[in-house]
Amino acid sequence: MTTVRISDDALARACGADALAQAFAVAGCTVERVSSWGMHWLEPLVEVDGLGFGPATAADVPGILAGLSDKAIGRIGEHRFLARQQRLTFARAGRTRPLSLGDYAATHGWEGLARARAIGPQAIIAEVIASGLRGRGGAGFPAGIKLRTVAEAQAPRKFVVCNADEGDSGTFADRMLMEGDPFALIEGMAIAAHAVGAEAGYVYVRSEYPHAVAKMRAACTLAAPRIAPLHIEVRVGAGAYVCGEETSLLNSLEGKRGEVRAKPPLPALAGLFGCPTVVNNVLTLAALPHILSEGGAAHYAGLGHGRSRGTMPIQLAGNIRHGGLFEVPFGITLDELVNTIGGGTASGRAVKAVQVGGPLGAYIPPSRFDLPFDYEAYAAADALIGHGGVVVFDERVDMARMARFAMEFCAAESCGKCTPCRIGSTRGVELLDRIATGAAPDALAALPQMRNAPRGLRGRADDIALLEELCETMQYGSLCALGGFTPFPVLSALRHWPQDFG
Amino acid sequence: MDDSARLAEIIAAHAGEEGALLPILHDVRAAFGCIARAAQADIAQALNLSRAEVHGVIGFYHDFTETPDPRPLVELCRAEACQARGVEALVAAAERAAGARVRIGKVWCLGLCSVGPNARIGDDVHARLDEARLVALVAGA
Ligand SMILES: Cc1cc2nc3c(=O)[nH]c(=O)nc-3n(C[C@H](O)[C@H](O)[C@H](O)COP(=O)(O)O)c2cc1C
Ligand code: SF4
Ligand code: FES
Numbered sequence: 001m002t003t004v005r006i007s008d009d010a011l012a013r014a015c016g017a018d019a020l021a022q023a024f025a026v027a028g029c030t031v032e033r034v035s036s037w038g039m040h041w042l043e044p045l046v047e048v049d050g051l052g053f054g055p056a057t058a059a060d061v062p063g064i065l066a067g068l069s070d071k072a073i074g075r076i077g078e079h080r081f082l083a084r085q086q087r088l089t090f091a092r093a094g095r096t097r098p099l100s101l102g103d104y105a106a107t108h109g110w111e112g113l114a115r116a117r118a119i120g121p122q123a124i125i126a127e128v129i130a131s132g133l134r135g136r137g138g139a140g141f142p143a144g145i146k147l148r149t150v151a152e153a154q155a156p157r158k159f160v161v162c163n164a165d166e167g168d169s170g171t172f173a174d175r176m177l178m179e180g181d182p183f184a185l186i187e188g189m190a191i192a193a194h195a196v197g198a199e200a201g202y203v204y205v206r207s208e209y210p211h212a213v214a215k216m217r218a219a220c221t222l223a224a225p226r227i228a229p230l231h232i233e234v235r236v237g238a239g240a241y242v243c244g245e246e247t248s249l250l251n252s253l254e255g256k257r258g259e260v261r262a263k264p265p266l267p268a269l270a271g272l273f274g275c276p277t278v279v280n281n282v283l284t285l286a287a288l289p290h291i292l293s294e295g296g297a298a299h300y301a302g303l304g305h306g307r308s309r310g311t312m313p314i315q316l317a318g319n320i321r322h323g324g325l326f327e328v329p330f331g332i333t334l335d336e337l338v339n340t341i342g343g344g345t346a347s348g349r350a351v352k353a354v355q356v357g358g359p360l361g362a363y364i365p366p367s368r369f370d371l372p373f374d375y376e377a378y379a380a381a382d383a384l385i386g387h388g389g390v391v392v393f394d395e396r397v398d399m400a401r402m403a404r405f406a407m408e409f410c411a412a413e414s415c416g417k418c419t420p421c422r423i424g425s426t427r428g429v430e431l432l433d434r435i436a437t438g439a440a441p442d443a444l445a446a447l448p449q450m451r452n453a454p455r456g457l458r459g460r461a462d463d464i465a466l467l468e469e470l471c472e473t474m475q476y477g478s479l480c481a482l483g484g485f486t487p488f489p490v491l492s493a494l495r496h497w498p499q500d501f502g
Numbered sequence: 503m504d505d506s507a508r509l510a511e512i513i514a515a516h517a518g519e520e521g522a523l524l525p526i527l528h529d530v531r532a533a534f535g536c537i538a539r540a541a542q543a544d545i546a547q548a549l550n551l552s553r554a555e556v557h558g559v560i561g562f563y564h565d566f567t568e569t570p571d572p573r574p575l576v577e578l579c580r581a582e583a584c585q586a587r588g589v590e591a592l593v594a595a596a597e598r599a600a601g602a603r604v605r606i607g608k609v610w611c612l613g614l615c616s617v618g619p620n621a622r623i624g625d626d627v628h629a630r631l632d633e634a635r636l637v638a639l640v641a642g643a
Contacts, residue, residue, distance in 0.1 A: 010627055011613075011616075011617060011627075014629035015630060040616040040617050041616070041617075166613060168611070169583045169611045170581075170582060170583045171613070172613040172616070207528075207565055208611065208612050238527070238563035239565040240563050254520075255521040255523030255549075256523075257559055257562040258562060259562075273520065315616075318587060318618075319587055389615070391582050391583045391615065392586060394586075397586065409610065413610075
């Protein structure tokens with residue numbers, strides 16, 4: 001009997017994988033549901049004896065079984081998209097059944113944890129520091145230093161919290177890891193917990209990811225004996241983007257409004273329920289099993305660019321021909337990512353802009369596509385790599401509209417704690433509307449109580465100056481990066497595409 | 503089982519849990535479609551919170567509401583990557599197809615950003631939508 005492998009990841013299912021699996025079952029095949037290879041334009045992708053076919057529908061079943069389908073892509077493992085990658089965090093993608101403990105153990109699963117337990121907390125922390133691993137949630141803080149801070153804190157209770165809120169548009173690596181290799185995240189959390197002396201862990205997953213929630217819950221139950229005495233619980237968010245910010249997330253876990261907390265105190269010293277807490281992104285924690293394997297830290301530190309060590313699971317999204325998950329050492333350029341690997345736009349039109357790092361990330365024009373993927377290089381270019389999402393737009397995009405969307409998003413998602421973000425974002429939307437429609441007398445500015453507002457008509461140049469001033473206020477006057485970084489997309493759009501603004 | 507017994511059962515299931523409010527609110531929403539004022543009072547009592555605190559939490563999160571909306575819900579992703587793949591051009595047709603019978607909601611990202619435009623109905627996700635497929639989804643919702 002023929003065995004076919006089809007992913008059960010949410011993306012494959014959204015593209016019709018369940019109906020396809022059913023059709024193969026009806027045709028008498030054994031269907032194994034595996035994780036996704038991350039070649040999204042080919043989903044649902046069918047694997048038969050190492051050969052791939054995609055994107056497949058039920059109509060392709062007879063052809064695939066006869067070996068003469070026009071959906072054939074050859075040996076999956078040798079595909080160009082995969083050959084250029086170096087998968088460490090996603091080493092199992094496409095290769096294992098997500099909830100199979102047997103598959104996990106057969107692919108070096110639990111080896112990092114076993115070695116971590118053998119070498120002990122101090123040596124674990126030394127290896128994580130030596131690996132150069134930095135937080136993959138956006139801020140890029142050294143993971144080993146955070147572990148050390150929590151380990152050295154004296155407290156009766158400590159926690160490990162996994163930030164799986166993944167709210168950035170254009171990102172899906174956390175989701176793919178939780179759905180495709182949940183034990184890797186659990187193993188990473190167990191290593192972190194062992195390093196700091198925590199007995200409880202939480203995974204905070206956004207409510208937009210019901211499949212990831214189900215997989216993680218099932219995996220936690222299956223892995224419970226492996227990680228004892230550590231107990232991990234999965235908690236679900238409630239549709240607030242700001243709850244990805246670590247202190248807002250902790251408030252949400254405590255059952256409160258997801259308002260951002262002022263720092264200090266650092267969560268590492270006073271986090272969940274006031275106890276020392278490790279808060280790390282899914283990808284940060286899932287990198288730990290490899291780093292703790294024999295020689296893993298040195299291997300990780302040997303890859304990368306500048307102070308950005310190791311690999312980054314980059315997510316190619318938006319209007320791109322070959323979208324998906326692309327894990328490579330830091331240093332790769334946007335030109336290579338978008339034009340060579342991604343194959344340009346899906347629409348076949350010219351690329352106009354790329355937004356890297358989610359809704360708070362800058363828009364980058366093709367003239368800057370030589371930028372190497374690296375935390376410092378992006379910061380120097382007034383941009384950020386964030387969680388590694390790359391969203392491509394073709395020539396039809398109106399950058400003033402995207403700038404307006406950035407302000408609108410900030411207004412909708414602001415936690416409300418500070419004024420520049422809560423009110424500034426709404427003023428930003430109004431200003432961008434004025435710029436788009438041309439100067440009309442401003443009804444608000446004409447009110448008698450608006451004593452400082454200039455009287456006469458405001459022109460485009462005045463409105464743009466005001467927008468820049470507003471962005472500066474948000475940038476320097478906001479408590480967290482929601483208000484503080486929203487100026488990145490707005491100002492980058494204005495700087496590189498001024499012709500789109502009025 | 504009547505509603506108040508069901509609510510009591512939900513609250514009891516989370517007894518002793520730390521930070522139980524959000525898990526309780528999720529379960530109540532799943533059972534009743536919303537978190538009504540009366541339920542808020544019971545939850546507040548059980549968790550030793552003020553009603554204002556519970557109300558404040560419900561008001562903060564997009565997922566929670568105080569009043570039910572019995573219409574089927576189709577949530578369309580309107581975030582950047584789906585905009586780049588043309589979702590905005592589909593909105594008018596979806597709303598026409600929805601009429602008063604279906605609610606077209608807005609979400610920001612479903613994590614399927616390479617295959618948009620995308621929509622969610624309950625726990626089912628749908629990708630690569632064009633106008634015809636989206637209208638069919640709305641009609642079948
Ligand atoms: C508005 C906002 C949203 C954020 N969303 C996320 C998120 O979805 N996932 C995440 O891991 N970090 C997010 N962060 C970053 C976290 O605050 C924090 O830096 C991170 O969880 C630390 O883990 P790391 O060191 O492993 O990156 C967000 C920050 C801000 C300001
Ligand atoms: S910047 Fe916005 S989201 Fe961040 S703390 Fe201030 S109001 Fe809240
Ligand atoms: S932006 Fe629509 S799914 Fe991510």
